[in-house]
Amino acid sequence: MTTFIETGPVFRPGDAGYDAHRAGWQRAFASRPALIVAAARSDDVRKAVLTAREHALPFAVQATGHGTLASTDGGLLLKTTALDRVEIDPQRRVARVGPGAVWADVNRAAARYGLAGLAGRCSTVGVTGYTLGGGQSWLSRTFGFAADSVVRADVVTADGVARTVSADEHPDLFWALRGGGGNFGVVTSLEFRLYPVRRVFSGMSLYPLERAPATLAAYREWALDEPEAMNTAVLLIREPSSGRRLLAIRAFHHGDDGHRVLAPLLAAAGRPLLDAYKMRSFPDASDATNGPDVPPMALRQEIELFRTLPDEVLDAIVAAGAPDSPLGFVELRHWGGAMARPGPDAGPAGHRDVPFSVMAVAPSPVGNEALDRLSTRLRPHATGGSFLTLLTDPSRTRDAFTATNYARLAAVKRVWDPGNFFLLGHNIPPEVQP
Numbered sequence: 001m002t003t004f005i006e007t008g009p010v011f012r013p014g015d016a017g018y019d020a021h022r023a024g025w026q027r028a029f030a031s032r033p034a035l036i037v038a039a040a041r042s043d044d045v046r047k048a049v050l051t052a053r054e055h056a057l058p059f060a061v062q063a064t065g066h067g068t069l070a071s072t073d074g075g076l077l078l079k080t081t082a083l084d085r086v087e088i089d090p091q092r093r094v095a096r097v098g099p100g101a102v103w104a105d106v107n108r109a110a111a112r113y114g115l116a117g118l119a120g121r122c123s124t125v126g127v128t129g130y131t132l133g134g135g136q137s138w139l140s141r142t143f144g145f146a147a148d149s150v151v152r153a154d155v156v157t158a159d160g161v162a163r164t165v166s167a168d169e170h171p172d173l174f175w176a177l178r179g180g181g182g183n184f185g186v187v188t189s190l191e192f193r194l195y196p197v198r199r200v201f202s203g204m205s206l207y208p209l210e211r212a213p214a215t216l217a218a219y220r221e222w223a224l225d226e227p228e229a230m231n232t233a234v235l236l237i238r239e240p241s242s243g244r245r246l247l248a249i250r251a252f253h254h255g256d257d258g259h260r261v262l263a264p265l266l267a268a269a270g271r272p273l274l275d276a277y278k279m280r281s282f283p284d285a286s287d288a289t290n291g292p293d294v295p296p297m298a299l300r301q302e303i304e305l306f307r308t309l310p311d312e313v314l315d316a317i318v319a320a321g322a323p324d325s326p327l328g329f330v331e332l333r334h335w336g337g338a339m340a341r342p343g344p345d346a347g348p349a350g351h352r353d354v355p356f357s358v359m360a361v362a363p364s365p366v367g368n369e370a371l372d373r374l375s376t377r378l379r380p381h382a383t384g385g386s387f388l389t390l391l392t393d394p395s396r397t398r399d400a401f402t403a404t405n406y407a408r409l410a411a412v413k414r415v416w417d418p419g420n421f422f423l424l425g426h427n428i429p430p431e432v433q434p
Contacts, residue, residue, distance in 0.1 A: 008040035008082070021079055024065010025124075028298040028364055031068075033060075033077040040082055042098075042154065042162070042188035049186065050160040052076040053421065060424045061186055063100050063126035065296075067133070069394045070424045078186065080128075088113060088194070094151060096191045099128045107283040116197035116282040118146035120389075121290045123283075128187050133389035133426070134179045134349035134400075138252040138286060139197065141231045141337030147178040147347045149193040155185035158417040162188070167345060176412040178347030181388055181397075181426045183409070184416050201258030202285035203277035207247040207269045212236055212321065215247060216314045216332060218268030223355070228337035229254040230261050236321025237329040245323045251277060252289055294328075300364040301392045302371050304382035306356040313358065316377035320360060326367040330360045330374070348409055350401040351385040358382075359390060388426055397426040407431070 011018040012035060021036045034057060037048040052059040058075030062068065083098035086105045090113035095106055104123035110116055118137035120130045135146025143149070152166045155177065163185075165174040176184050207215070219234045226232065235248040249269060251262055256279060259266075266272075280288060306313060309332075321330045333356065340353040358378055362371050388400035398406055406428070413420070414430040 008044040009038045011036040011038070022077060023296070024062050024068045025296045026065050026068040026299060027296050028300070029068055029071045031072040031077065033072040033075050035076045036079060037076065038079040038082060042083065042156075045078065045080070045083075045099075045186050045188050046156045046160055046162050048076060048078045049156050049158070049421075053158075053160065058424060059421060061099075061129075061182060063129060064102060064124060066122070066125050067129045067425070069392060069426065072424060075424070080186075083188065088115070090115065093194045093196075094191055095194055096189060097127050098189060099126070099187055101127045103127055103130070103286070104283070107286055110194050111198075111281055111283050113194075114196060114198040115194040117192060117194050118143055118149055119286055120146075121286070122293065123286050123290070124293055128190050129182065130389055131190060131192065132177060132179070132187065133181050134347075134387060135389055136335070136339075136387055138202075138231055138289065139195070139254060140339050141226075141228050141335065142254050143195050144338040144342070145179065145347070145349045145352075146192070147349055148342065148345075150178050150190060150347075151193060152191040153177055153187050154189040155187050157185040158419065158421040172412050173416055175347055176409055176416075179349035179388070180347070180409050180412075180428065183413055183422050183426070183428045185422070197254060197282050199256075199279050199281055200285045201253040201256060201277060202251060202280050202289045204248050204250045204274075204289060204291070205266065205269070205272045205277060206239075206274040207249075207272055209236065209245045209247055209321070209323065211268075211270050212247045212318050213314065215249070215265070215269045216317060218265055219332065219334070220309045220314065222265045222268075223334035226334055226337075227261060230258070232262075232265075233331050233333035235329050235331045236317065238327075245321060245325070246273070250289055252285065298364045299361060299392075300368060300371055301359065301361045301390065302375050303357055303359040303386055303390045304375070304378045305351055305354040305385045305387070306358065306382055307354060308381075309356055310381055313378060313381050316374060317358060319377075320370065320374040326370050327360050327362045327374075328367070331358065333357050333359065348401055348405040349388070350405055351383065351387065354383055354385060357387070357390075391426070394426055397428060400426070 080099040084100035085098040410431040
């Protein structure tokens, strides 16, 4: 098994480079795969799939490791990090990327032409994994889910065959890929639409923590009339330098009148400790609004969706963000807008019309108890749904889809992966025939 790859290196336990290649960003799993294939070209992907099938090895794909959800002990781990090609077609307004590309690469390349993709908030996240899960962007209220902007993909399916999919080629598989996660194949090239976004109003303002109850209550009302060009969230965060808890208002606006649009919300928050809003290029805005990258760690993330925000939900957020809380942050975010108006060619990403989410992140295991307490308080008021890109609990995969779309995904899975080869992660088992 160590010589089947023509170009990409292969690592076994004990080999130099094995530990470095098995470690992804998410350190909750210290996996020890039997074989690591570091793909150097797309055909290495096909050969890796065939090798895993031949030797009945569990199979997983990793670009950056942000989305790792399960251990690959004893399996074959395919690393696509080196397949990081980014090509921009400014005339067609599309990007074509390899499975190892990260959003920072796309943001910089597209900005040269005054264009932007529907990037995730962390620019070091892999483009492909994020997009296959649906992709909630800084500009999703303005332009929709990232997955819905995919126009073409090259993919290696479970039988080890390389295929091209689009609305005209294998349309069932194309639909499933655009929001169904990694259940249907390994994407070796992804082509998606870009949007004319040269500069945006963006940044974050910080306030004393005691302003949180009034600001959250104001956000609940203000968000109902939020224009689609504005994308916002209210967070309770821990300041990295001092460790103190603060209230933050994060904004990303496709326009130059951001202060005017935000004015009622900012008035409720009071005098800021920091006002970092300004006009920026899209790449700079993405980095500034998210803040500094967090180093690799064992992390747990919880998210719940809400149609309304009763006082009990806001009280739970405030309690979870208390000064002694181990949580990294608690975020209340408003969605809707273009996300809630899918086109006829939209993929299976679910719960498009749900307006609010509460997400909390904490290092694991020290923050697990606090996350459990928060979830217990939130769930009686939540819809029970989730967004696949933001969901780190694989036991809740079904929650990320409507019942109709989940059934359709399972039917597509039966056609393209009847043996459930692509099992690790957010798995959708194949439909069972009566």
